[in-house]
Structures are given as structure tokens and as C-alpha cells.
Amino acid sequence: MDTNSKTVYFTIDFHLVAREKPLLYNIYINSSTVKGKDHYVKIVRPGEILNDGDIEGFKKYQRIHVLESERGLYLKSLAEDDNIESIDKVSVIKDSAVKHLDDIFNPGKEFNTEILGEALDGCHDSMKAMVDVIKDYDINSLKKLIGDLSFHDFYTYDHSINVSMYSVLIYKQLKPNASEADLVAIGLGGLLHDLGKTKISTEILNKTGNLTDEEFAEIKKHPEIGVELFREANPEFPGLKKETIEKVIVEHHENIDGSGYPKGIKGEDHHIFSKVVSIADFFDAITTKRSYSQALPIEDALEIMKRTVGKKIDSDIFDFFVKKVSKVLLTGKTMIELPVDFNTEVAHAKLPVQKVQPKKLGENFTKASDNPNKITK
Known part of the structure; x- marks a missing residue:
């Protein structure tokens, strides 16, 4: 022995x-x-x-x-075992991902390029196993699965993992013939999209009141910081196009109309992975309960997201996403929205939903549509 x-x-x-x-x-x-x-x-x-x-x-x-x-071999064996329930598999894989994210984000732990590289390799193993388990799910069953899983004290861990899973499924259903490598890559993009937050003060990240201009300027640095850290660690990720993961990290706060950050680039220049992850990020941020904020019902969440189409998120991918969330018929009656500057990365004591602001009367003095973004059949 x-x-x-x-x-x-x-x-x-x-x-x-x-x-x-x-x-x-x-x-x-x-x-x-x-x-x-x-x-x-x-x-x-x-x-x-x-x-x-x-x-x-x-x-x-x-x-x-x-x-x-x-650990990677154990996760691979677990994912391929037909005798084990999916929720048990995903729970173990998620806990492994949390362990690696904690190695990255926990301010009480040592942090250097070598440790980051090892953690990124662990995230890669976790995502390969996760893709193997969930790739044939639909979005509704994934939403239920996420609701059944245990939550951790640090919201960023759960949120990043949820975003990675939603991103894999949205892309898989958008591109049914997507390669396993692309599914793992977009999953890693979702998992690591907030990598740059490791260099942002936890006081700013956890602040639930209004951020000062200086504090928000710090928050806005995290996409470019994240790419720099990723490149310094230079993980191997065999078979993956690392540049697509970098695109997600740096573009996940870019808006379709060019009003986002850090570069203010418009939708035609966004990588498709970035567009998908942005929708997954938004959806999970407002539909998953946090320790400090209640979740919105799915219909309310999708109506709120719909009001940002063409501004924050891509219309074609969002419309496709809505069609894949079964038993939800958007009627346009949910007259609430989030402020135009709502940021999924900022902590809120509660989601800052507000009544839809009325449209001004047109030149012909006719009343503007109550809901110009209503989804029609």
C-alpha cells in the first residue's frame, strides 16, 4: 500500500x-x-x-x-456515470467550482499568478464535467435545478456558476451543432467573467447603497483587469480558443447600443459568446434570490429584460431565449423596469425596480404606446 x-x-x-x-x-x-x-x-x-x-x-x-x-478525473468519472442522479453530479461539480473560485476571489488567501493558473485549470475541469451533465437540459429544467442546489455565502460564486450554466444551454440551443469545446469555452467565459473583481475593493463590491462616481469608476475597471490576469496566468485549456474566453471577460458589460464599458463598442463588434453571457448574467441576477434581495418572477424578469433590448442586450438572442422558456407568455402588462444604469455586478439592498416612465406625447398629440416593447405572438 x-x-x-x-x-x-x-x-x-x-x-x-x-x-x-x-x-x-x-x-x-x-x-x-x-x-x-x-x-x-x-x-x-x-x-x-x-x-x-x-x-x-x-x-x-x-x-x-x-x-x-x-479531482478532474473524479469529476469526469462522476459526470459519465449514468447511475448517479444529475442533481448529485451538479452539486459536486458546483462545489468543486466554488473551491476553485474561492482560491481566486477569497481576499484572505494568497494570490499570485501560479495559484491563479492552478485555479483556472480546476475551473476548466469543473466546466468540462458540467457541460457533460447539463448539455441536454432545457432552460426550464436548468432553472429548476439551480433552484434546488445549495447556495454559498459569497454571491459571486453562485452567480458565476449559474451564469456559466445558462450560457452553455442558451448557446447549445442557439447552435445545436456546437462543439463540446465551444460549450466548455462559453461556460468558462461565464464562470470567469468577473475575474477582474479580485482587484476591486470588497467594500465597493459589497456596498448596497449608491456608489460614488469614483467607486463606480473602480467597478468599471474589472473587465480589463480580468483579461490582464487571464493572460498573465496563461492557462493551457487544450482544444479551446482562449481568445473567445477573453472576449467574454472584457465585453460582458458592453451594451448593444455602445453605451457600455470599458470600450463602448457596439453590438456588431461583440463576440456572440459575450452577447449570450450578457443575457445569462442579466437573467440570473434578477431571478435568483440573493441573501440581500428577493428574486423576480420569470415573467416580470423577462419583461424587464425586454425593455433593454437594442440598448443593453441583443434582440435576436433574447427573442430566442424567451421562446425557450416554456409556459411564459409575455403580455406586456408588467409595467416595471430597472433604471437604465442598472448593473448586475453592483450589490442592492433590493432590486431597484420602478414603474415604467410614461412616454411623451407625439407631435400629433396621440398617446404613445403603453408598452412599445411588448412581445407579440
Whole structure:
């Protein structure tokens, strides 16, 4: 048996171990009975085939572990196992992604290019497994799945993961023949779109009151900071076009009409990944409950988003998105909207919804349409 007391391990659940097929990873137990003095012993090697009886026998050890360096292999095995429920798979994959995001964003942890690179590699492994699990979902089932998953203390983690999942499905349904590599790339774009926030003060990021002009100017730096960090880490991401991920990081706050930041570029110059992620970002920001803000019903959320079409978000992709959210008929009766300067990245004590501002009378003195953005059948 092999022993190793210096390497990092993580714990896995007994019922989430692969059965009846060759194992991809090593399994260890901690044989030490002295607190603080771990002694890991390898009990299963890659290639071995386990059955229910084997797994039941492992329970005498109380816990089983996998090398942190083999987390990607564990996630791959988990994602491909037809005997495990999707919610269990996604929950484990999400927790792994949270672990890597915490390595990136937690201000209490050491941060350097090497650590960032390792975390990005971990995000890549997590997203490959996530795509494998959710790629055949529809948007409605994903919305329910997200609602069933546990939430974490730091909103950015959950939000980034949700955005990545929505982005994968919107793009998959928009482009049914999309390659696995493109789905993973757009998922990583969604997962890492806020990478630059690691260099923004947490006091600004968590402030729920109105930001000063100086504070908002700091917030607006995070897309370009994110690209710089990504390029410095220079992750390998075999088979992926890293430039498409960079596009998402730097463009996710660009608006279709050119009023966004950091460059103020117009929609025709936005990468399609960026357009998709912007919609996923907006949708999750107003439909997922945060610790400090209630979520909007889907119909209200989509009506609010509709009012920004042609200004913030792409009309064709949004219309396609609406059609894929079944059992929602937008009637145009939801007369609320968000301020034109609403930013999905800024904390709010509650979502700043407001009544739709009335249109001015036209030159012919006829009343303007109550809802010019109403979606018709």
C-alpha cells in the first residue's frame, strides 16, 4: 500500500464512487487515529472495478478520499456515470467550482499568478464535467435545478456558476451543432467573467447603497483587469480558443447600443459568446434570490429584460431565449423596469425596480404606446 502525508486530498461520498467500470482515480483512507497527524493509505488504484459490496465495505473507514491532483478525473468519472442522479453530479461539480473560485476571489488567501493558473485549470475541469451533465437540459429544467442546489455565502460564486450554466444551454440551443469545446469555452467565459473583481475593493463590491462616481469608476475597471490576469496566468485549456474566453471577460458589460464599458463598442463588434453571457448574467441576477434581495418572477424578469433590448442586450438572442422558456407568455402588462444604469455586478439592498416612465406625447398629440416593447405572438 502507498502512503503519503504531504499531498492534498478531498473527501468523496460513498454513493458517488464509480461502480462496475474501471476506476479513473486512486482512493485513499486516512488510517491515523491521532488528530492533526494524517496518514493516507491507498486502497484502490485506477483500473480497478468496484461493486456495491466493495463500496459497502469501505464504510468501515468512515471516510474515503481522492488526491486533489486527481479531482478532474473524479469529476469526469462522476459526470459519465449514468447511475448517479444529475442533481448529485451538479452539486459536486458546483462545489468543486466554488473551491476553485474561492482560491481566486477569497481576499484572505494568497494570490499570485501560479495559484491563479492552478485555479483556472480546476475551473476548466469543473466546466468540462458540467457541460457533460447539463448539455441536454432545457432552460426550464436548468432553472429548476439551480433552484434546488445549495447556495454559498459569497454571491459571486453562485452567480458565476449559474451564469456559466445558462450560457452553455442558451448557446447549445442557439447552435445545436456546437462543439463540446465551444460549450466548455462559453461556460468558462461565464464562470470567469468577473475575474477582474479580485482587484476591486470588497467594500465597493459589497456596498448596497449608491456608489460614488469614483467607486463606480473602480467597478468599471474589472473587465480589463480580468483579461490582464487571464493572460498573465496563461492557462493551457487544450482544444479551446482562449481568445473567445477573453472576449467574454472584457465585453460582458458592453451594451448593444455602445453605451457600455470599458470600450463602448457596439453590438456588431461583440463576440456572440459575450452577447449570450450578457443575457445569462442579466437573467440570473434578477431571478435568483440573493441573501440581500428577493428574486423576480420569470415573467416580470423577462419583461424587464425586454425593455433593454437594442440598448443593453441583443434582440435576436433574447427573442430566442424567451421562446425557450416554456409556459411564459409575455403580455406586456408588467409595467416595471430597472433604471437604465442598472448593473448586475453592483450589490442592492433590493432590486431597484420602478414603474415604467410614461412616454411623451407625439407631435400629433396621440398617446404613445403603453408598452412599445411588448412581445407579440
